[in-house]
Amino acid sequence: MNIKEILKDIKKGVAELIDEERLEILVKNYYEKGENFFVKAGFDPTAPDLHLGHSVVLGKMALLQKHGAIVQFLIGDFTGQIGDPSGKNATRKKLDKEEVLKNAKTYEEQVFKILDKEKTQICFNSKWLNELGAVGMIELASTFSVARMLERDDFAKRYKEQSPISVSEFMYPLLQGYDSVALNCDIEMGGTDQKFNLLMGRHLQRTYGAKKEQVVLMMPLLVGLDGVNKMSKSLGNYIGVTENANDMYAKILSISDELMIDYYELLSEISSAEFEKLKLDLKQGIIHPKKVKENLALEITARFHSQEKAKIAQDEFDKVHKAKALPSDIAEFSISSEQGKLWLAKALVECGLESSTSAARRSITANAVSVDSKKINDEQFKLEKGEFILQVGKRKFAKLKVL
Structure with a gap:
């Protein structure tokens, strides 16, 4: 040895x-x-x-x-x-x-x-x-x-x-x-x-x-998902070891290319020799940063779940973000409207996609909310009776039936 x-x-x-x-x-x-x-x-x-x-x-x-x-x-x-x-x-x-x-x-x-x-x-x-x-x-x-x-x-x-x-x-x-x-x-x-x-x-x-x-x-202290502060639950920039495989995989892919190197050095189990080669390959353009990040997400997700669940998480991510398809398991909700209409901000809260109507309004005005794949930036937008797919950001979805 x-x-x-x-x-x-x-x-x-x-x-x-x-x-x-x-x-x-x-x-x-x-x-x-x-x-x-x-x-x-x-x-x-x-x-x-x-x-x-x-x-x-x-x-x-x-x-x-x-x-x-x-x-x-x-x-x-x-x-x-x-x-x-x-x-x-x-x-x-x-x-x-x-x-x-x-x-x-x-x-x-x-x-x-x-x-x-x-x-x-x-x-x-x-x-x-x-x-x-x-x-x-x-x-x-x-x-x-x-x-x-x-x-x-x-x-x-x-x-x-x-x-x-x-x-x-x-x-x-x-x-x-x-x-x-x-x-x-x-x-x-x-x-x-x-x-x-x-x-x-x-x-x-x-x-x-x-x-x-x-x-x-x-x-070193691991920098959180915001790329600025150390990872902390109180700052909301963390990845918990008990998070489900889909969320863990997606969060790791969300980090910047610069932060990815630090994560590899501090979290990956590859040897020091493999790590030095990885940095050289990235510098010379032999391997694309996106592929490197996917490998890291697979490694870490498999560590806390399993190889099988990590691969499922990768396939699910690719399905939603590459093929623009809907996730396989979307929570379904039914909400009664007032006079035939339902305020979108309230719907987002009722479906668990936002913590409050003020947070929902911020997401809407930030152009982060979609209804049936169409961006909505009117914070007073109302849904009529019918069935809709609500989306906040890249990872949060809900099926809603307005009664």
């Missing part, structure tokens, strides 16, 4: 790697001595669903599992009640325990869409942090100074702006670092916004005499 090539694949898409020499030793010891190593990543269960942004870290962990890693998937049921202050300009709202545990259960159900269950340990940090007690918490707090804590960018900014910083927020990176001590992990992974917290793990492993310092492996 070529260790150097394995390391190249591991480093594909990585934003920053601290202690590459130790990473090489861990992989080498697995192949030469059969020794496993432990890779940790923490998830505060503040939202119930995983999306492709989360899968950037999870996908890299899945790759490490192929080369000797036992993944410690850490659900921060204790720290989640504090809230990670990374990148935040205000104190986060505290989650109640019931909500944390509910979200944690959802994460636990979804994570095995990516990770190998036989090589994964699901951990909850309340197990050791509850046992730490008051004395342990004070000892932990004494390992780091307030001055050092204020060197952190987000804390420094809030302190300068005189925005409140709670003592519990100072504790968060210490508690995350202590997780590394409790789990005795060899590698910790996270996004680039987590660097301060990840380095805290190395600091505390030294402080508590763990006789090791974890490798820190940071992944």
Whole structure:
């Protein structure tokens, strides 16, 4: 086994790697001595669903599992009640325990869409942090100074702006670092916004005499479908790992050609050598960007569903968007009209194509709404009695019978 090539694949898409020499030793010891190593990543269960942004870290962990890693998937049921202050300009709202545990259960159900269950340990940090007690918490707090804590960018900014910083927020990176001590992990992974917290793990492993310092492996934040902001459910620019195959395939095809390269690097399981060849082929015009994007959509959709469902999603997309045919399964609705006419904006809401009449009106004026394949841009347009095919954008359809 070529260790150097394995390391190249591991480093594909990585934003920053601290202690590459130790990473090489861990992989080498697995192949030469059969020794496993432990890779940790923490998830505060503040939202119930995983999306492709989360899968950037999870996908890299899945790759490490192929080369000797036992993944410690850490659900921060204790720290989640504090809230990670990374990148935040205000104190986060505290989650109640019931909500944390509910979200944690959802994460636990979804994570095995990516990770190998036989090589994964699901951990909850309340197990050791509850046992730490008051004395342990004070000892932990004494390992780091307030001055050092204020060197952190987000804390420094809030302190300068005189925005409140709670003592519990100072504790968060210490508690995350202590997780590394409790789990005795060899590698910790996270996004680039987590660097301060990840380095805290190395600091505390030294402080508590763990006789090791974890490798820190940071992944870039995946940009969402809008091409501007990081993928986030709250911004609506995300692709959820539980979305149906048709929507997942179509959303991936909707990304720009520029963003496609980043998605390939961060989400695809192709090797680093294959990725470099792909970029060269694109640059030389040997392969068309559209074909590359279709391959990526097929790969990712198949990962979360199956090869068969991914192919069906591709055929359905081609049917609707290339052949201009209607989808195979369109929801059907019947709505009574007032005086023989039904306001189109109201019809779009009643059919579930829009969330509100104001949103429907915006789509109509933006020329994104069609009735029987004809664009409608009059926000006061009314439908008479009869049967119609309503469409919003490229992917949302409904059959409507106006009574």
